[in-house]
Amino acid sequence: MSxxxxxxxxxxxxxxxxxxxxxxxxxxxxxDVEIWNIxxxxxxxxxxxxxxxxxxxxxxxxxxxxxxxxxxxxxGAFVIAPIxxxxxxxxxxxxxxxxxxxxxxxxxxxxxxxxKKVGFVLTMGGDEVENVEPVAAQSAGAFAVVGxxxxxxxxxxxxxxxxxFIGSDDEKAKVKALxxxxx
Numbered sequence: 001m002s003x004x005x006x007x008x009x010x011x012x013x014x015x016x017x018x019x020x021x022x023x024x025x026x027x028x029x030x031x032d033v034e035i036w037n038i039x040x041x042x043x044x045x046x047x048x049x050x051x052x053x054x055x056x057x058x059x060x061x062x063x064x065x066x067x068x069x070x071x072x073x074x075x076g077a078f079v080i081a082p083i084x085x086x087x088x089x090x091x092x093x094x095x096x097x098x099x100x101x102x103x104x105x106x107x108x109x110x111x112x113x114x115x116k117k118v119g120f121v122l123t124m125g126g127d128e129v130e131n132v133e134p135v136a137a138q139s140a141g142a143f144a145v146v147g148x149x150x151x152x153x154x155x156x157x158x159x160x161x162x163x164x165f166i167g168s169d170d171e172k173a174k175v176k177a178l179x180x181x182x183x
Contacts, residue, residue, distance in 0.1 A: 002075040003032045004182075005067070009081030009092035011039050016123045016156070016165045017080040020175060023165070024078055024121075027179040036067055038091045043067075046097040058101030068098055071146045076117045076182050079139065082159075083124040083132050088139065099145045112149030119178045120153035123165070127157040154178050 006024055010017035018037070025033045043064035051059035058065045071077060081092050088096075120136040132155045140151030154174045158164065165171050 001030065001032050003073065004028055004034070004076045004078070005070055005074045006033065006035045006078045006080065007067075007092075007095070008035060008037045008039075009079060009089055009095075010123075011089060011091060012162075013039055015082070015162050016159050017082065017121075019163075019165045020080045020121050020123070020156075021078075023172060023175060024080075024179055027176055028183070034070070038095065041067075043095065043098070045094050046100050048100065052101040053104050056104075058098060060098075060101075064095055064098040065101070067095070068101060068146060071143075071148075072102070074116075076119070077143070077148065078119045078121065078178075078182070080121040081123070083122050083135065083155075086131065087135060096139060096142045099142055103145050110147055112144040112147050114149040116148050117150040117152070117182050118143045118148040119182050120151065121156065121175055121178065122153065123156045123159040125158070125160040130155075152178060152181050 006021045008017040008021045021035045025035060041063040043062040044060060047060065081088050118140060120139060122132050122136060124132060133153065136153035143151065156165065156171050
C-alpha cells in the first residue's frame with residue numbers, strides 16, 4: 001500500500017480544492033491517503049534563523065514541520081490550490097518555504113526520486129490557463145528538496161463557483177488522468 005498526501009491550499013472551507021481533494025482520494029482507492037487542509041492547520045513562516053542547519057530539521061514545532069516529515073516518507077503528493085494574482089495563495093507559499101528546514105547543501109542533499117511524484121491541480125476564475133503552468137513548474141522544483149523527482153499539473157479555469165469542479169465531467173477527467181499518472 002502506498003502513502004499519498006493531498007494538500008488543499010485554498011483558505012476557504014468548501015472551495016473547489018476540497019471537492020478535488022475528495023475526488024482524488026476516491027480515485028486513489030485503497031491506498032493510505034491523508035488530506036492536509038491548509039485552513040485547519042497551525043503553522044508559521046520560515047524564520048530563516050538557520051537553526052535547522054545545526055539540528056537537521058526545522059526548529060519550529062508546528063503542523064508544517066510534521067507535514068515536511070510526512071512528505072519525505074510519502075510515495076506521492078497532490079497540491080490543490082487556487083491561483084490568486086498569477087501565483088499560489090500565501091499560505092501555500094509559506095508552507096513551501098518551510099522546506100528550507102531540509103535544504104542543506106553543506107551536509108549533502110538527497111537526490112529526488114523519479115518514482116516519487118507530485119501532482120498539482122491549480123484552479124482559477126479566468127480561462128487563461130496557459131499562463132499558470134510556470135507556477136506549477138516552480139513549485140515542483142521546491143518539492144524536489146523533499147524528494148519528489150517527477151511532477152505534472154492540471155489547470156482548471158473558470159472555477160469561481162465553489163461547485164464548478166463537481167459539475168464538470170471534463171475537469172474530473174483531467175484530474176483522473178493526473179491520478180492515473182501518479183499511480
